[in-house]
Amino acid sequence: MNLGSLITGSLNDTFAVSLPLFRTELCLAATIVLVLLCRMLPVLRRLDSGLVALGGVCFALWYAWNDLRGIPVGGLPHVGADAAGLVRQELFGGLLVFDSLTAYIRFLLMGFLVLYIPFTKASGIPDHEDGADFYTLVLGATLGMCLMASANHLLMVFMAVEMASVPSYALAGLLKGRKASSEAALKYAVYGAGAAGIMLYGISLLGGLLGTCHLPSMAAELARVVDAGTANGSVMVLALGGLMVAVGLAFKLSAVPFHFWCPDVFEGAAAEIGGFLSVASKTAAVALLLRICFGLGVSPTGIGGAAANLAEPGLAGLASTRHFMVYVVGLMAAVTCTLGNLAAYGQTNMKRLLAYSTIAHAGYIMMAVAAAVALVGVNVAASREAVSAVAFYLGTYLFMNLGAFAIVALLRNRLRSEEIDSYAGLVRSSPGIVIATAVVLVSLIGLPPLAGFVAKFLVFSSLVQAISLEAERPLMLVLLVVGGLNTVLSLFYYLRVLKVMTFDPPPADRVGGEFSLVSLPGAVVTALVVPVVVLGVFWAGLYACAQLAGAFAS
Amino acid sequence: MLPTDTLSQPALWPLTAIVFLPALVAAFLSLPIVPKAREDFIRWTTLLTTAVVFVLSLWMAVPALFGPAGPAQFRLGDPSMQAxxxxxxxEAFGIEYLLGVDGISxxxxxxxxxxxxxAAAASWPITKHVKAYHILFLLLVTGMLGVFVSLDFFLFYVFWEVMLLPMYFLIGIWGGPRREYAAIKFFLxxxxxxxxxxxxxxxxxxTSDLRLLSDEQLVAAHVVSPGLDGAARATAVEAIRTADRPLHTFNILALAQIGQLPNSPFAAAQVWGMSLETWAFLLLLIGFVIKVPVVPVHTWLPDAHVEAPTPISMILAGVLLKLGGYGILRICYPIxxxxxxxxxxxxxxLGVVSMVYGAFAALAQKDFKRMVAYSSVSHMGYVMLGLGVWSAVAGHEYRWDAWAQGVNGAMFQMLAxxxxSAGMFFMVGVLYDRVHHRNLEEFGGIFGRMPVYSGLAIAIFFAGLGLPGLCGFIGEVLVTLSSWNYSRVLAAISAFTVILTAAYILxxxxxxxxxxEYxxxxxxxxxxxxxxxxxxxxxxxxxxxxxxxxxxxxxNYVTPTVNRQVETLADWTRRVHDGPAGLPVAAVQEPATAQAAR
Incomplete structure (x- = not known):
């Protein structure tokens, strides 16, 4: 093969295959350039950068939706990349991959931005001067998150994580005059740098031992190495490398014990930033966790093939890899969930409370991830359902948590405070916002008929399915019990907020007036809260999309 | 998965209206166009809504009052699920909007x-946040009715949980001095x-799998609509038969059919050394007995009752406690x-312990309302005993008539x-509204001051006592009689408790x-x-x-359904425990000579 044909092939791959499937990200990148350009020209400087960003993001959402819709529904189980439409397509020479998970997560992230930008406009952070910086950073970070969701190569994993993280550090310090904000940014950056370093070290260990960083090739190689069984030392090093990569992921997921940054950053940074980090960043991190677990745990021949492939000789090694991953993810999930809920008890600051709630929810999601990985060796259809549970959880989480942070931000504008006590007796003056808060928090507890219940129901059902199909049964039983108990535990602190809002008398020296839902901020809150109710009753549509995402699992 | 049933089902709108009309009106009341200040309008709207729902339910239950019976109305004497x-x-989970009523529900x-x-009429003295109160009250009503009519387990669970939040706020905002504690305790x-x-x-x-059921069972459980004609029915059944993987179901009737199969998958599966059936029974039982409530998980009840406003106490005692008993009867045993x-x-x-403990605790109370609350614990103990006796005769005595007596008694006791209890709480509330205390030691002489009220109150208290000729008597006596066949000791204790009941009420x-004088x-x-x-x-x-x-x-309503359910389960016991060569059905009717005194 000469150089010429190589270049031609690569060009062909880039222009004919990769770029069309990359148009969502391209659209985001173009929007970033546009936002920055607008500031250069005096004529356009008047233009609100939020509106420019919103316009671009709407296009991106449209592309993302078309990509998701273009995935065939009927033929999913057995198509690889057949004529009917592609289900798994490697982009840019295998650095990225486009499949239904990519499409779904992208769609969620773009949908998130479309809701997020109006919310920041309504809440007034950023102001007009900061607008261009802010939206550039937000869009840039989201671009990185899209890459996280589609990474197919460990190098790409690292780059994507960094691309998502670095703008986030700057965002955390957005409130320039405030000490707490700067402290939050610094803490976040230092923590993030440390985690990234460890992750990179892990990547180099894995890549060095396996001779490749391309996830499917790594899986094949992994199977060979583990199967050979002779080189015990290398298995140890592999496990160590895997754990180090897990550190990086846990940092992004804010999983215990790498969660310490989360409450501090959320408390110090503006609530808008908290909403961004807790929803978008978490969505991408979960997608990346799925990518790595399934990338390393499932043989490339298994992808797109039937379950029979898993019984192939030479792939037994992957079973022990999966076993290892299931235990790491599962135990981390149990600890994360419990610690998040327990730590939330003592909180007096609403943003800090939501930070711990975010941590706890990461735990629930990771439980379903563990179930999905455990099930993939036993029953592929069940594993898909577990991935769908994760995908559905992410979809509802978007509305619940962004809604919660939106309420915090908009109430801050009225009350000048984010302390829970300052919400006392709010129901007397602003019943609408209290009802919205109740819907969001009760959905976070997981009570029907709200979306959070369905999400939790799906997570628990994936665990029960793992139990009934005897996939890692003891661990799954423990996770089920832990998950159930945590639901009860979490009741206290969410209800305490509602209790303060409704039962307690309002303080005599309350500043700020009523908060009516008939206003721009009210409309934002309504737009976020109504889906929480609707998705709790009519969840077939979102679940169908989530099922599509679940189809990515081999 | 299964053929879609149309909107032309006769019972669709009546049943849906019964369940969702209160919620709809609640949504209307929550609109800004209803001003907070128009309190009487809100009260009357609520009362009217509940009255309409009551008339609708009566229309279903007693067709004779409304002219010729329609297809959506209840046929007396038919034990099966109607309307x-x-x-x-x-569809991804096979979850259905499946409602129906039978002689139990x-x-x-x-x-x-x-x-x-x-209770809506009793809500007039509520003057704090009238609008919010009535909205929450109507949501609560929707939740309660939904639980009784759902036949899909998922739907059942949704309604079950929908009740919690309104109740939490109703106790927590409109309750007495310790309302916050009581509300969170109830919720928790x-x-x-x-x-x-x-x-x-x-x-x-x-664990369930619809493919295990026979065609008749599928139709009886409404997995395949009985309304379908030959060809459509065959297609629907065929779709189930040809499924390449287990068809799970939330249909409560189908789950019961599966649970009663000789090769029930629930009995076969093992978890941590016990069959899945046992686990499920225990987990469900804990969930239900907390609502009933029985000792030792009853402690939320006195607090919630004492702190709740009068109408909510009426609902709590009158309806919410019955949900537990209903759940045990409808779900735990058949499945x-x-x-x-x-x-x-x-x-x-558990039933007998609650009965005795509740009675002694009631004797010790100084607070009038707390005493009534503990009497509920004691009375619901009879319900538990009556339901439990059902499956009790495990040996070789198939006294199914004795079981049926117990379950019928338990059902009657729930209704009575x-x-x-709603009456007793109301009577306490009437006094409390006037004198603002409930200390039993400080009352006396009310008869002289309020003769009409006292007469009615004493009648209601006698009903609670179980005086013959009043509603409380029938259930208690049936339960006690039937428990004699199970255990003479328990029967003696439960008969003895009547004396304690008489003591605290008198x-x-x-x-x-x-x-x-007062x-x-x-x-x-x-x-x-x-x-x-x-x-x-x-x-x-x-x-x-x-x-x-x-x-x-x-x-007339209860017995046909209860008897058939008991018969089915008696039949199940004979098949499973004695094999096909078990006692013939005729033996079932014979009077027992040697009672199983275990």
Missing amino acids: VVKLPWI LPLVVLTTFLSML YTLLGSVLMLLAILMLYF CPGAGLSLAWLVCG HGIS WAIQRVYLGA KGPHGDHLTPITPRELAIATPLVFFAILFGVAPQILF
Whole structure:
């Protein structure tokens, strides 16, 4: 093969295959350039950068939706990349991959931005001067998150994580005059740098031992190495490398014990930033966790093939890899969930409370991830359902948590405070916002008929399915019990907020007036809260999309 | 998955209206166009809504009152599920909008709508945040009715949980001094129970498989609509037969059919050394007995009752406690018969312990309302005993008539207690509204000051006591009689408890209503009963007497369904425990010579 044909092939791959499937990200990148350009020209400087960003993001959402819709529904189980439409397509020479998970997560992230930008406009952070910086950073970070969701190569994993993280550090310090904000940014950056370093070290260990960083090739190689069984030392090093990569992921997921940054950053940074980090960043991190677990745990021949492939000789090694991953993810999930809920008890600051709630929810999601990985060796259809549970959880989480942070931000504008006590007796003056808060928090507890219940129901059902199909049964039983108990535990602190809002008398020296839902901020809150109710009753549509995402699992 | 049933089902709109009309009106009331200040408009709207729902439920239950019976109305004497509504909801999980009533649920539905109407009328003295109160109240009504009519486990669970939040706020905002503590305690206990229930539901769902059922069973469980004609039915059945992987179901009737199969997958699966059936039974039972409640998970009840406002206490005692009993009867036993059989001692034991403990605790109370609350614990113990005796005769005595007697007694006790306890709480509330205390020691002489009220109150308290001729008697006596076949000791204890009941109720009557004159605080506020209060108290007393002298009215509804369920389970016991060569059915009818005194 000469150089010429190589270049031609690569060009062909880039222009004919990769770029069309990359148009969502391209659209985001173009929007970033546009936002920055607008500031250069005096004529356009008047233009609100939020509106420019919103316009671009709407296009991106449209592309993302078309990509998701273009995935065939009927033929999913057995198509690889057949004529009917592609289900798994490697982009840019295998650095990225486009499949239904990519499409779904992208769609969620773009949908998130479309809701997020109006919310920041309504809440007034950023102001007009900061607008261009802010939206550039937000869009840039989201671009990185899209890459996280589609990474197919460990190098790409690292780059994507960094691309998502670095703008986030700057965002955390957005409130320039405030000490707490700067402290939050610094803490976040230092923590993030440390985690990234460890992750990179892990990547180099894995890549060095396996001779490749391309996830499917790594899986094949992994199977060979583990199967050979002779080189015990290398298995140890592999496990160590895997754990180090897990550190990086846990940092992004804010999983215990790498969660310490989360409450501090959320408390110090503006609530808008908290909403961004807790929803978008978490969505991408979960997608990346799925990518790595399934990338390393499932043989490339298994992808797109039937379950029979898993019984192939030479792939037994992957079973022990999966076993290892299931235990790491599962135990981390149990600890994360419990610690998040327990730590939330003592909180007096609403943003800090939501930070711990975010941590706890990461735990629930990771439980379903563990179930999905455990099930993939036993029953592929069940594993898909577990991935769908994760995908559905992410979809509802978007509305619940962004809604919660939106309420915090908009109430801050009225009350000048984010302390829970300052919400006392709010129901007397602003019943609408209290009802919205109740819907969001009760959905976070997981009570029907709200979306959070369905999400939790799906997570628990994936665990029960793992139990009934005897996939890692003891661990799954423990996770089920832990998950159930945590639901009860979490009741206290969410209800305490509602209790303060409704039962307690309002303080005599309350500043700020009523908060009516008939206003721009009210409309934002309504737009976020109504889906929480609707998705709790009519969840077939979102679940169908989530099922599509679940189809990515081999 | 299965053929879509159309919107032309006869019972669709009546049943949907019964369940969702209150919620719809609540949504209307929450609109800004209803001003907060128009309190009387809100009160009347709520009362009217509950009245309409009551009439609708009556229209279903007693067609004779409304002219010729339609297809959506209840056919007396038919034990099967009637007025079934079936629409697909979430097809990916086979979740359906499946509603229906039978002889077990319909009387409870009517009881609920009746008490909701009275409670709405009793809500007039509520003056704080009237709008919010009525919105939450109507949501609560939707939740309660939904539980009684759902036949899909998922739907059942949704309604079960929908009740929690309104109740939390109703106790927490409109309650007494310790309302916050009581509200969170109620919520916490119930949520713990319902999370366990959710786990059990999921375990059952993922173990179930519709393909195990015969064609007839599929039709009987409404998995395949009985309304379908030959070809459509064959297609629907074929779709199930040809499925290449297990078809899980949330259909409660189908789960019961699967649970009663000789090769039930629930009994075969093992988790941590016990069969899945046993686990599911225990988890569901915990969820339900917390609602009943039985000792030792009853402690939320006295607090919630004492702190809740009067109308909410009426609803709590009259309806919410029945949800637990209903759940055990409808779900625990039919789906997990094996576990029910082997754990009968547990259910009966819990019942008797609650009965005795509740009675002694009631004797010790100084607070009038707390005493009534503990009497509920004691009375619901009879329900537990009656339900437990059902599966008790495990040896070779197939006294199915004795089981049926116990379950019928338990059902009757639930309905009677719904009337008498709601009445008792209302009577306490009437006094409290006037003198603002409930200290039994400081009452006395009320008869002289409020003769009409006292007369009605004493009648209701006698009904609670179980005086023959009043509604409380029938259930207690049936349960006690049937438990004789199970254990003479338990029967003797439960008969003995009647004396304790008489003691605390008579003592309370003596301390409150009799005596020379009222010496407690606010004596000048002891005004005679108002017409509104009279309009609430009179129907309660009327029905307490009516069902005492003519219990047949209720038994006509209850007995066919209960008897058939008991017969089915008796049959199941014979098949499973004695094999095909077990006792012939004829032996079932014979009087037992050697009772199983275990």
